[in-house]
Amino acid sequence: MVIRSAMLSAFPVLYLWLPEIRDSGQLLSLNRASNRHFANCLPFFWMAFPQCGLALKVVSNPPGMIASRSKCLQEDTTMKIATLNYEGAPRLGLLSDDEALIHIAPSGWSYLETVLAGDRVSELADACRGSGLTIQTDQAELLPVVTAPKRIVCIGRNYPKIHPVDGELPPPTDIGLFMKLPGVLIGHGAPLKKPSESDTYDYEGEITLIIGKKTGKLDPKDAWSVVAGITAMNDGSVRGWQKHSVDAGKNFRQSGSLGPWMTTLDAMPQPSGDWRILTKVNGEVAQDGPASDMYFDIPTILAYITSFTDLEPGDVISTGSPEGSGGGRTPQRFLKNGDEVAVTITGVGTLKNRVVAG
Known part of the structure; x- marks a missing residue:
């Protein structure tokens, strides 16, 4: 092979360390012992053979995981940030433009709320691109993009629809909200738990804000300045319990989900x-509505919440759900074990979970 011959003449020692070189643009397969030696020569190799576009594959990594210095790392411009379970603990990552790969941050980058509080999003992106550690997105165990938010504030009745508990109602004159507790939300791909206490378990797809700065009282015109990015929520709801307690009906363990990742606000269309919110149940469209249908837009929501409490980096604000949830249908259509719920938000992606017995 021409490449192998050129390498032999230019780098006789390096050649001895390469057990296999395939066609230009494909991966070098190296055994564990040769990885360290080859890495030391990488700068010289790329100077001599920039046309090869080679990446380094570490055979000892788990399936789906590659240590990569590929050219694509330097060209990704997307700002979609994920939190995944890596070696038994949360770790942040940056998605590739095609969402096929997650570039995993080095050790120490674990919590999005910490990154936001330190205004270190750009630094995180550089760390992810430079770490050399990548996993295929469909093989990653994704966690809620914010794993431990201090506040999860949810807006109710913010779209024209038949209310799934109270039926037909006039448009609201004031914002109504409720809170979710820690432990309620799971990540993309994890199982939603249908409570055994009720057969009225329902779905609600929602556009969801991740707060990036500590706030005081906000004027609506300044509200967008505190939003770090957008994600999706499935606001799992037990309608029968909502009749006597909204808080109880909205807070069953692992009944809702958040993710699959956060798109930074400057990357949103x-x-x-x-x-738009597009929710599908078992592949069939259940909800499809634009944010322009909200009774109270996002700046108004943030101004209202901050009129009585401060928000902090990593806080989660869901903005309501359009027509089509199961409790508002005729006949009503509640979730069963085995159902799959997929919530797609424009500019973000699809949050998908399957229902299991709780």
């Missing part, structure tokens, strides 16, 4: 009124 504009205007925000064109963002």
